[in-house]
Structures are given as structure tokens and as C-alpha cells.
Amino acid sequence: MECREAVVSYLSWGLVVGGGAYLLRQMQNCAEYGRYAPTQARCCPARLGWFLQEVPALFVPLLLLLLPAETGTGRRLLVGTFMLHYFHRSIIYAFLTRGRPIPLNIIVFAVIFCSLNGFLQGHFLLHCARFEDTWLTRARLAAGVLVFALGMIVNIHSDCILRGLRKPGEVVYRVPHGGMFEFVSGANFFGEIVEWCGYAVAVWSLPAFAFAFFTICSIGPRACMHHRNYQQRFKDYPRSRKAIIPFIL
Template identity: 70%
Template sequence: MECWDAAVSSLSLALMVLAVAYLLRQTRTPTRYGRYVPADIRCCSARLGWLVQEVPSFLLPLMLLLLTEPDTEQPGRTRRGTGRKLLVWTFMLHYFHRSFIYTFLTRGRPVPLIIVLSAAIFCSINGFLQGHHLLHCAQFKDTWLTDARLAAGFLVFVLGLTINIHSDHILRSLRKPGETVYRIPHGGMFEFVSGANFFGEIIEWCGYAVAVWSLPAFAFFFFTVCSIGPRAYQHHRDYQQRFEDYPRSRKALIPFIL
């Protein structure tokens, strides 16, 4: 498959414009999901919804990997070496967990169909964008595997993934199967922020963007901040209104700051 530079740049810029638009929309109308879903909205089960919306970001890069043939190596350049595939699998790791592990562990509320559809479209586009760019467009020097940005970015990604998974575990442990009640989460990053799971995911994609060091990766990181950052604030405000004894030292998303 040939590189479509114009398409990659256009999709990346469109992603950033969409991120700003989504951020502005959420400041006026909070996203209707989870505890904020009205009774009259059509929904599907949380497990089915998460699977349908997240799995395209795993399957599309996987398909590109399987269909991609190795290039002839060029002096001073590597097109599809081990490091390149490592970054693709790094991206896919998050969505493997979301699609096939988190999905079957979640005890969340039903998800509105419109959100499932919108998320599935986004994950399809972004999954193709990240996979296609890494496998067919990005150019790296032979020495890039020892670059500090790659090592730092990968470590930050692992840190964010760990925070995200641990925070999800804490949230699940607050409910018994079948319960829909809300309780104050404690432990891990929840001691510092209300949106610990969101904080972890933002850290993940920040690390990914640093490791890849490209416009598509940065565009995805920017979209993540604009889309789930407001949700952390929304949760923070709901916790404060719901519980009189909610810890006042906690911030919404960024420890000690915001």
C-alpha cells in the first residue's frame, strides 16, 4: 500500500478541528452517557457498546499489519522494522484491553446508541490513520530506536496504561454485580483527582505522541484531551454535589492544579 500523505495530513487536521468543536460543545451540553443518560434515550448494554465502539481501533491496524509487505531497506532508513511494529502494537494494546478485557469486566450503565455509533466511526478513522501513517508513511532513521523520545514516550505510555487500568479496577470494585449505585472512589490516583481513569488515558496518549513524534499521533492526543478532559470535570462536579463528604483536596483532572 502506498503512502497517502495528503490524506494523512487532512485527517489529522480534521481530527484537531473536531476536537476543538467537541470541546466547545461539551462546555455547553455535557455528553449524555453513564449517570447522565436520560431515561428516554435508546441504549445498548455496556459490554456490547464498548466492544462495538472500541474494536475498530484494534482490528484496522491489525489488518494493515497483516496486509503490509516488508520494504526493501534503504541506506540510513528503516521502513517497517521491529520498532515501527512496536509502535503499532503499542497503539493496539490499549484497544485490545478496551475491546476484549475491559468490555467483559465492566459493570457500567447502558450506553446510548448514538454514542456507540459516533465512537465506532471515530475509532475506525483513527485506527486507520495511526496504522497507515506508521506502516506506510512515517520515515525514521536507523538510530531512532535509541532516541530518547522513543524510550521516554514508551515509558510514559506504560505509566498511563497502568494508571488507567488500576483506576478502572477501583471503580469496578465500588459495585457488586447488578448494582448501579455510586460511591466515592479511594486509592491510587483517585486520592488526587476525580477523573483518575481519564488522567491515565491522557498520559497514555501523551506518551504515544512523544514516541511517534508525528502530526497524526499529536492530533489523537489533542483529541483525547479535548474529549475526555471535560468529562473528568463533569464527574468531579457530580461527586461534589452528590456527596457532602467528598474530599475537597481532590482536583478534577490534573493533580494539585485543575
Template identity: 70%
Template sequence: MECCHAAVSSLSWTLIVGGVAYLLRQRRMCAPYGRYTPGEGWCCPAGLGWFVQEVPAFLLPLLLLLLPGEEASDPGRSEQSTGRTLLLCAFMMHYFHRSVIYSFLTRGRPVPVPIVLYAAIFCSLNGFLQGHHLLHCAHFERTWTTHARLAAGFLLFLVGMIINIHSDHILRSLRKPGETVYRIPHGGMFEFVSGANYFGEILEWTGFAVAAWSLPSFAFAFFTACSIGPRAYHHHRDYMQRFEDYPRSRKAVLPFVF
């Protein structure tokens, strides 16, 4: 058990340090994919790239979930299995949508191969971390505060996922098949922020962290905010420069704040 917690703690702190490093890097330049893709280098179709990079975060927790666990020999842990399994299924639900549904629907630009590989490594490590911690390390006390926190976290997660999916739909509807032009998005959370899809994803993993209440879930939520928060800011700045009639009241990623 001590080895388990040591590995989980090390991976979690790696995510936190990596999030800080990523944040500092993106202060100078945005990650080179999407509208910031350089003209040279190897790229793969957007749908294939998203599938390859995101699917490990779905498959690894699924594998851990299907493998025999400790519940059969430990009735005490079996009583907690529902909450832990629901949290893991919420995590997997996001990545099933991202790797299967979103990758099929996306009309984005080709993705540089190095970006796909780096993202696949991250999703593999994070998928293992969240799955292993929830199934083999996490412990939930049976109190009303725990139940209230789980309920609040799940609610935030679901609201964030709905915002994320709806915002992606709005962005896709701006283009016809084969187009790569940029237009001003309207509707939903885009009335408040330029990065509505990013706001939804940050809200998702914040809710996940509230529900799980653990170092790994906090580390993932922190890394998410550090990686896509600055990207939302760069998108916001690009919109403002690209379109003279862009709504000046919109913020970058946090409604009414930033």
C-alpha cells in the same frame, strides 16, 4: 507518497478541529452516556456497546499490519520496522484491552446506540489513520535523540495504561453486580484527581505522541484530552455536589493543577 501524506494530514487536522468542537460542546453539557444517559432512547448493554465501538481501532491496524508492506522491497524501510511495529502494537494493546477485556468486565450503565455508532466511526478513522501512518508513511531518523524520545514516550504510555487499568478496577470494585449507585473512589491516582482513569488515558496518548512524534499521534492525543478532560471535570463537579464529605483537595484531572 504525496497522496499518502495528504490523506494523513487531512484526517489529522479533522481530529484536531473535531477536538476543539467537542471541547466547546462539552463546556455546556457532557456527552450523554454513563451517569449522564437520558431516560429515553435506544440503548445497548454497556459491555456490548464498548466492544462494538472500540474494536475497529484494534482490527483495522491489525489488518494493515498483516497485509504485505513495503519492507520486502525496501531494505531501508525494513531497518525501521521494529520501532514502527512496537508503536502500532502499543496502540493495538490499548484497544484490545478496551474492546475485549474492559467490555467483558464493565458494570456500567447501558450506552445510547447513537453514542456507540459515533464512537465506532471515530475508532475506525483513527485506527486507520494511526496504522496507515506508522506502517506506510512514518520515518524515524537513527539518532540518540530519537531513541531517547521513543523510550520516554513508551514509558509514559505504559505508566498511563497502568493508571487507567488500575483506576477502572477501583471504580468497578465500588459496585456489586447489578448495582448502579455511585460511591467515592479511593486509592491510586484517585487520591489526587476525580478522573484518575481519564488522567491515565491522557497520559497514555501523550506518551504515544512523544514516541511517534507525528501530526497524527499529536492529533489523537489532542482529541483525547479535549473529549475526556471535560468529562473528568463534570465528574469532579458531580462528586462535589453529590457527596458532602468528598475530598476537597482533589483536582478534576491534572494532579495539583486542574
């Protein structure tokens, strides 16, 4: 498959512009799912919803791997890091989640985003990126992959803490403790942001940067909204916690 440089450029800048627009929107109103979902919204069960909306970002790069492309450890390593996150999110997390039903419109938008972004990241790495022979030995790659791994560990651990706050069928909210929750209210969001920042450092490309930027714009404000929500619900909520960046914000 030939590299579609124009498509890569348009999709990448679309993520950057879309991320900025989404940030401005969320500063007014948080995305309407989870605790912020309208009571009358038409919804899908949480487990099925998470699977449907996240799995395109796993399957699209997988399909691209089956097409003729330049092979190499570096390409497969970076595509693999991207797919690893979405394997966990669409298969493992979706099966374990105890979250609220997801509005259908949120699922539709997420399917579109994950399909386009899965194509963008996979197509760029497999058909467009050019790596030197010494690329695999560079410190930037190692640092980026390490940061990605640390972020994923924080994200998964934080999700486990949140799941442990509820029994099956419960919809109550309790104060999370442990791990990064001792420092920030949005520990799961913090972990995911760290993941994609590490990915962007490892890949060092416009598509990877655009995705990391969009992630910050989309879930960063949600973490801040969660922080305010916790403070309103619980009068004894720890004052030392920040919203998304430890000790800072």
C-alpha cells in the same frame, strides 16, 4: 500499500478541529452516556456496546499489518502500543465492565471515530513514517513508551477501583479511594490522557499529536463534570482532590 499523505493530513487536522469543537460542546453539555445518558435513550448493553465501539481501533491496524509494508521493530512497536490499549479496552475492559447501557447513537459515533483513527495511526506508522537507523536508541522514544506504559497502568488500576465500588447489577455511585483517585476525581481519564501524550512523544508526528489533543478535549471536560457531580452528590467529598490534573485543575 502506498502512503496517502493527503488522507493522513486531512484526517489529522480533522481530529484537531473536531477536538476543539468537541471541547466547546462539552463545556456546555457533557457527552450523553454513563451517568449523563437520557433516561429514554435507546441503549445497548454495556459490555456489548464497549466491544462494538472500541474494537475497530484494534482490527483496522491489524488488517493493515497484513498488507505489504515496510517492516521494522520501531513500526511494529508503535503500532503495538496503540493496539495494546484497544485490545484491553475492547476485549478485557468490555468483558469486565459493570457500567450503564450505552446509547446507540454514542456507539455509532464511536465506531466511526475508532475506525478512522485506527486507519490514520496504523497507515501512517506502517506506510508513511520514515525512521532513521538510530531512531530506536533515542531517548524520546524510550521516554514516550515509558509514559504510555505508566498511563496505561494508572488507567487500568483506576478502572479496577471503580468496578470494585459496585456489585453486579448495581447502579449506585460511591466515592472512589486509592491510587490516583486520592489526587483527582477523574483518575481513569488522567491515565488515558497520559497514555496518549506518551504515545505522541514516542511517535512525534502530526497524527499522534492530533489523537492526543482530541483525547484531552473529549475526556478532560468529562473529568471536570464528574468532579462537580461528586461534589454535589457527596457533601464530605475530599476537598483536596482536583478534577483531572493533580494539584492544579
